[in-house]
Amino acid sequence: MRFGVKHYLLKPCNESNIVEALKDVVKEKQNEEEAESYMKLMEEEVTKNTVSEKEEILKQFFLYQQVTDDLKEKMKSLIEEVYPSERFYFCTIYIDSLLTYDHITDVIESIQIQLNESKAIITFIENKIIMMMSTSIPEEEVNLLITCLLQPHEHEYSIVSTPPFAKENIDKIPKLDEMIQQLFYQPTYTVINHQSWLSFHEHLSADLEIDLEKIMFYLKKQQQQQAMQYLQNFINKLKRHRISPKVTRVYFIQIYLLLMTRHSQYTTENRVQAIGGELEDLQHLTEYVEFFENLFNRMIEQVEHPKKYSQVVKQMLQSIDEQIENSELSLQWLATNCLYMNADYLGKTFKKEIGQRFSSYVTNARINKAVEIIEEEQDIKVFELAERLGFGNNPQYFSQLFKRMKGFTPSEIIRSNERD
Template sequence: MYKTLLVDDERIILEGISRIINWNELGVNLIGTARNGLEAYDFINREQPDIVICDIKMPGMNGLELVELISKEKPFIKFIILSGFNDFNFAKQAMEFGVKHYLLKPCNEKSIVDALTHVISDLNRDAKKEQFLVDMKSRLEQVQPYVKKQLLKEFITSKNDGNQGIHFYENLLRMNFEEKFIRLVIFRIEGEYHYEHMFVIENLGEDLFSQSILSTNIGENVLFLVNEQDYHHLQLKIEKLRDIFYEIYRMDMTVAISEVDCITQVRRLYLEALECLNHRFYLGEGSIISKSDIHQDQHINNYEYDGQALCLFIKSGNLEKVESEITSFFEHLTESRLPTNLVRSYVMQLFLVIIQQSDSNKIQSYMEKMSKLIDMDTIGQMKEFFVLTAKEITQIHYDRHKSNHSVIIQKIMEMVEKNLANTDLSLKWVANKVYMNADYLGKLFKQETGQKFSSYVTQMRVNKAIEQINVMEEVKVFEIAEMIGYGDNPQYFSQVFKKLTGYSPSEYKKAN
């Protein structure tokens, strides 16, 4: 069972949470409580809990200081933060130390249980992943040529001049390394993977890279040392390997390629390829990345975006502007090539801003989604998730505005119907009656009805004229013109009528 510590300076909260949670049922053991950060820090060093549920504002050492300290000394401990609405700034800082779960006071049982369930799931997954990597490494070393694999690892990890060691392995393996100008290629499988997948990549690589010198795996990466100076030719082989692997497993891979150098520079080539691989955060999963794809511009150290424009677009219900603003925000982050942890911090800050534009009863549900956003591997994934959330909140505001607009437009239509005989009937006249700007009202009317206000009035007047023609024994154009607002200009009325119906008023009577 996972050991849990509860920390809060309010006794009633400590006792309340201690009583309402069925700890054993969740598979955790509440091993103690603490009233402040200093007391909690001593307890953690003594008892080594797996989970700490902690308030932010406490005397002595606050929760943020405790999280920062423990994240450095014992990063495996998971924190659940208790926070009030005014503590968002603290929460954003705690995020930088790996905190994923925040509960807004007052907390109910379900919120606490859900957060604990997620943390337990993370702990279980970490334990399984660690065990899986251990098992994979053991099995890999049993079935593959140990010496060659270990040799590449040694080349990569050694910081010393490797000429003497190279000569030893040249004699042992009967290979001439120093005549080779090589590249180092790293394959990273995207998604959940197993030993079988890495084994298949190595075998496919041995077949396709006929000039492969060495191969191995380090952690979740499969490495090849290849004698291939022609980049285009190498890229074609890599694409073929990825296509075959995708056809078998429906899984994609990101590939990083170093520059060309000799075997003694393998460590430098490895670090260069790793740097390329790290840019998958910006270039996206499934990319083939070389040094030429990495921007060499200096990083922008300070990036400021307060989100006011985005909040305005969300509240106005403008979906197009919201998506455009978010796209611009992420494009700027991508171009800046800032360290990924700093980019995540900026994204989280803006996420906190936009979810506060939603209804207060939905903020907690959005807060719970933050852990998913933090765990995303690429900036493209973060943008997609971000856009969906922002659009969801914007749609709510849009629907409210639309409902309000529909009431106004209905009122205007009724006003037009009652005032068809009024020669002063116009968009400006109506706008004055409803105390609105005429230009804005005209745009709103067209948005709601699909036609200009003037066209609508003309159509309504012609419809009214047709009603009168149908009940008249003899068509009197001047009378109809007065009835529908054309006053003493029956000739102009006849022209308008014929333009819309194809008949003059008299012809229309005869035809119908």
């Protein structure tokens, strides 16, 4: 009995009793093992659900731009539970190529196996794996682990680690875009440690302006190198002031659109399609630099080898250039005084080959000419410009038109040149 034997035998014994006793022992043992297995399974399921809930809270916290009070409270509770007396930090893996769901979950599972699961919560949003970890897990160890997991598969990736946070600093946790903002200025296969991250974000953003007309002026003069140097100087300012990638992309789109307006063969639809096509896939600053370098080369080439127009349109373009300062210049005036042809025919032919109405082309030409004059004669007055370019004694209308097309007034350009 002291050995836990429930059934014991006495002599003389009955064989059938022995068999029944053994069956009872085996059955009881099986029941105990099944109960133990069931309890273990339930514990694993509870743990799994708890981890999934933690991962979901972490994902939602970084997924939404505006964090609700309820979500913030959940995040606070999560931090209190996992890191009650420890500091924690975030490590983000940015993978250039989109991975399948199974592949990402495999990577996450491999990381969890290697790390202390109770101190690391891992989730993902698209091609970004986000890890919240205790500072007891060194970031160097994490970086080495990630490299070993991803490099054999030839994935292009970068790793960003934030400085440590305390549970009281939940409001200081950066948004996901802010967390990986520095990657925009870095090549792939970049590892950014928390010191580098902190140094990058210590600089405050500043409002910057770019004189797009200078780029246009250089390109019209076929000075590609000067145009590229001016753009590069502006990019260096963006880097120094830590302008966010979103704002930087807006600057580049503005530059692109303005440059495209100089080429009449590009319609509004063409420009929108180009933004969705040529610019959409660019991810890093170096790619934008290469894009504009190629664009400048193409535009210079178009200036050197212009599109061939019919003889009639060539005469119209030449007449516009010669009469740009004539306040009476119009399609009807040109047809009557220069080409002696039907105005309707000239208008349709011009629109077909140039892609713009005659009046729009003349207005663009006058405003572009005004920019050139300002660059060459920096002390010129606005009323002199208006009178010289065919706007008569209406400098106010000229300034309004100029601002609508260029985004700023001629006076602002003149003052900017004076400061330079």
